[in-house]
Every structure is written in C-alpha cells, then in structure tokens.
Amino acid sequence: MGFGIPKPALTPTVINLSSAVFRHVNSALIARHPGLTRRPGRPRRNPRSAPRPGGLLGLALGPRQAIYAVVVQTSSPEPNVTRTALVFEGGAMRAVYSAAMVEALIEANVNFSFVCGNSASTAHVANYVSRDIRRMRHAFTEFPSHPEFGGWGTYLRGQGFFNADYIYDQAHLPDHPLAMDWETFAASPVNYRISAFEGVTGETVHWGREHIHSAQDYLLRARASSTLPVIMSPVHIDGQTWFDGAFGPTGGIPLDSAEQEGFDRFVFVMTRTRGYRKGSARSGWYLRRALSKYPALVESFITRHTRYNETRERIFQMEREGSAYVWAPERISITNGNRRTRPLMRAYEAGLAQARREMPRIRAFLGLEPHVL
Numbered sequence: 001m002g003f004g005i006p007k008p009a010l011t012p013t014v015i016n017l018s019s020a021v022f023r024h025v026n027s028a029l030i031a032r033h034p035g036l037t038r039r040p041g042r043p044r045r046n047p048r049s050a051p052r053p054g055g056l057l058g059l060a061l062g063p064r065q066a067i068y069a070v071v072v073q074t075s076s077p078e079p080n081v082t083r084t085a086l087v088f089e090g091g092a093m094r095a096v097y098s099a100a101m102v103e104a105l106i107e108a109n110v111n112f113s114f115v116c117g118n119s120a121s122t123a124h125v126a127n128y129v130s131r132d133i134r135r136m137r138h139a140f141t142e143f144p145s146h147p148e149f150g151g152w153g154t155y156l157r158g159q160g161f162f163n164a165d166y167i168y169d170q171a172h173l174p175d176h177p178l179a180m181d182w183e184t185f186a187a188s189p190v191n192y193r194i195s196a197f198e199g200v201t202g203e204t205v206h207w208g209r210e211h212i213h214s215a216q217d218y219l220l221r222a223r224a225s226s227t228l229p230v231i232m233s234p235v236h237i238d239g240q241t242w243f244d245g246a247f248g249p250t251g252g253i254p255l256d257s258a259e260q261e262g263f264d265r266f267v268f269v270m271t272r273t274r275g276y277r278k279g280s281a282r283s284g285w286y287l288r289r290a291l292s293k294y295p296a297l298v299e300s301f302i303t304r305h306t307r308y309n310e311t312r313e314r315i316f317q318m319e320r321e322g323s324a325y326v327w328a329p330e331r332i333s334i335t336n337g338n339r340r341t342r343p344l345m346r347a348y349e350a351g352l353a354q355a356r357r358e359m360p361r362i363r364a365f366l367g368l369e370p371h372v373l
Contacts, residue, residue: 076131076188079113081366084265085258086112086128090119090226090246091271092336096140096344097329097351098269099124103133104355108371110363111190112267116206116257118195118245122222124269125192130185138177141348144339146171151339161231161337168223172215182215193257195245196224199234202296204248206257229291229301247300251278251308253315267362268315270328277312278305325365330354 086105088098102124105112117125127136143149148170150162171178193206207221224235224242234241246252258266281287284302291298318324334347363371 076129076184076190077109077111078189079111080109080368081111082113083263084112084267084366085261085263086115086267086269087254087258088115088117088121088124088269089253089271090117090121090244091252092120093140093144093338093344094271094332094334094336095120095124096334096347097332098271098327099127099136099140100348100351101269101327101355102128102136103352104359106131106133108356108359108363110359110366110368113189114191114193114258114261114263116193116195116254116261118248118254118257119226119252120271121269122194122225125194126180126185126218126222129188129190129192130181131188132181132184135178135181137348141344142341143171143177144344145341149339160233162226162228164223164227164232164235168219168226172219180215180219185215185218191261193254193261194218194221194225195248195254195257196221196227196235196242197245197247197297197300199229199241199243199291199294199297201240202300203240204245204256205242206254206260229287229294229297234294241294243294243297246308247297247304249307250311251304251306253308253311255311255315264323266315266318266324267365268324268326270326271332272312272328273331274316274326274328278308280305325362327355327358327362 088101089095091098098121105128112128115125115128123136123139127133127139146166148154148163148166150160150167154160154163154166170176172180191208193208195204195206197204212218212221220235220237224237225245227233227235227243229243234243236242245254248254248256250256253268253270255266255268281302281304284298287298287301291301315324315326319326329351332347332350334343338344360370363369
C-alpha cells in the first residue's frame with residue numbers, strides 16, 4: 001500500500017494499515033524524508049472510541065506544525081495460507097495467553113483461509129476473522145474485571161458464575177466495549193468453525209457461515225460453545241441443548257473440526273504447557289445427580305481427560321512428522337477464574353512476546369517469506 005505525505009496541517013489523516021504496522025510508519029517516512037523528526041503521539045484510551053487497531057502517530061514538521069495519522073484497519077486481505085488450518089484451543093481465562101497470538105498473526109500478515117475454535121477461543125476466532133486487535137486484547141485483559149462479568153455475586157443471583165447474559169449479549173451492544181464489527185467479520189474471506197456439544201445426544205456441531213447471519217447468531221453460538229455445566233445456564237438452539245465444545249470427541253482442541261474441512265496440516269495454538277496432562281474428574285457422583293437430564297454430557301465430562309490427553313499425543317506426533325506446528329505457553333500462572341486486570345495484562349504481554357519470537361518459525365512452517373515491514 002502506498003501513501004504520500006499530506007500537506008502540513010493539524011487535521012487528522014486516516015491511513016489504513018494492518019495491525020501494529022503503525023508503529024513502524026514513522027521510521028519509514030523519516031527514512032524517505034530526512035527533514036522530518038519524530039514526535040510521539042498519545043494513544044486514545046477510551047475502549048469505546050479508540051481507533052482499531054493502533055493509535056496516534058505524530059510527525060513533527062516544525063515547531064508548531066505536525067501531521068497526525070489515525071491508523072485503523074478497515075478490510076481483510078486475501079488469505080496467503082490456504083492449505084493449513086489455524087486451530088485454537090479453549091481454556092477459560094487461560095486463553096488470555098493465546099489471545100495474543102491473534103495480534104501477532106495479524107501484524108505479521110499471516111492470513112489463514114480457515115480458523116476454528118471452541119469455548120473461550122470463539123473470541124479468538126471472531127477477532128481474527130474481523131482483525132480486531134483492540135477488542136481481542138480488551139476481552140481478556142480489562143473486560144473480565146467488570147462487576148457484571150461474573151463471580152459469586154452473579155452466581156447467587158442465578159446468572160451463573162460467568163454471567164453469560166452480560167458477556168455474550170449486553171456487552172456487545174453498539175457503543176459498548178465489546179461491540180462486534182459485524183461488517184468486517186461478514187465481509188472477510190476467512191472460513192471459520194466454532195464447536196458445541198449437545199447434552200442429551202452427545203452430538204458435536206461445528207457452526208460456520210451457513211449457520212450465522214448476524215452478530216447475534218455468532219454470539220449465541222459462542223455462548224453455547226463456552227457454556228460450562230452447573231456454573232452456567234445451558235443454551236437452547238433449534239430445540240437442542242448445547243454446552244461447551246470441549247466435551248466433544250477431541251476433549252477441547254477442535255482438531256476434528258479442521259479435519260472435517262479436509263485439512264491435514266495445522267497450526268495449533270494451545271493454552272496448556274507442553275508437559276501438561278489432564279487428570280480425571282473427581283465429582284462424577286455429583287454430576288450424575290445435578291445433570292441427570294443430560295446423560296451424554298455426564299459421560300463426556302467423566303471421560304474427557306482421556307480424550308484430551310490422546311488428542312494432545314496425536315498433535316505432538318503430527319509435530320514430529322512435520323504436519324503440525326504447535327505453539328504452547330512456555331509458562332502460565334493464570335487460573336480458569338482469574339479476573340484481575342494486572343496479571344491478565346502480564347499474561348497477554350508474555351504471550352505476545354512468545355508469539356513474536358516464534359513467528360519466523362511459524363512463517364517458515366507455512367512456506368511464507370520472511371516478513372519485512
């Protein structure tokens with residue numbers, strides 16, 4: 001994309017760039033125009049009105065003259081990765097670490113034609129498709145500290161430990177912090193799937209564009225895909241009762257979704273370290289009583305650890321054979337229910353640093369040329 005130097009003025013100039021490229025534009029302009037000197041701009045902090053993704057870029061032309069470019073992302077590029085699927089694992093608040101991979105992929109111009117996720121990573125799917133870095137970061141760092149997000153207070157009021165009515169409905173209304181950019185999402189060339197588990201029959205569904213025609217359609221299915229039994233109310237769609245997609249055949253990593261689309265090469269973005277192994281459920285007797293209406297869900301819950309560990313073993317075997325790239329946290333201390341902004345921000349930044357370090361290897365695995373800004 002080319003752009004020129006506008007006439008000296010204080011009027012904002014909009015430059016459409018992808019992701020964090022904005023932070024390199026000053027250097028590029030100064031290299032072409034040595035008479036310019038850098039003057040840092042101050043990013044806007046209001047999540048409802050901040051430009052996406054980026055901030056203010058200031059170039060000083062003289063003592064009283066400056067050009068400010070508000071950097072935004074308004075469209076999705078054509079995919080440059082078409083034979084490899086991007087697969088996001090869920091993981092409740094641990095997904096703050098993997099959420100940073102969305103930002104890293106967008107800024108590195110790694111554009112998959114297919115992405116899938118379940119549970120918490122339905123947010124990753126939505127924000128990768130709509131290229132919404134600001135929303136991705138906010139959803140896992142600042143938003144969880146909102147008093148309506150959840151906790152024992154909302155649980156005792158009958159709204160669930162995670163208040164799904166707020167998380168997947170009210171917070172996404174226009175002019176709210178998590179308002180979804182449906183126009184960009186719908187226009188994107190990226191194909192996607194999000195998964196959920198039917199509590200009575202044991203069916204797993206992978207919803208995609210053919211099922212989703214509005215932001216509300218997506219959010220309802222994201223809510224279903226993220227619904228944990230007992231602590232959240234079940235979701236009813238088309239006369240069936242849906243729960244977290246992690247109860248499906250792969251135990252929480254939607255490899256089956258990508259394979260059903262015909263893929264045999266994968267980039268897996270995990271939320272557990274490489275050495276992790278899931279233990280067995282300890283509350284089977286309670287679940288059989290509390291969830292007696294959902295026999296398939298109970299059985300899946302009790303045996304999930306076996307399926308999850310087997311899926312991970314298969315994924316690491318794919319990695320050894322060269323058909324998968326596995327990105328797993330080097331270390332992570334975030335727990336499922338962590339809602340404090342400061343540790344969540346630290347986890348996000350740690351994930352972003354790791355994702356950027358590994359990006360040259362990811363691009364090499366995908367057959368992409370080294371990324372030059």
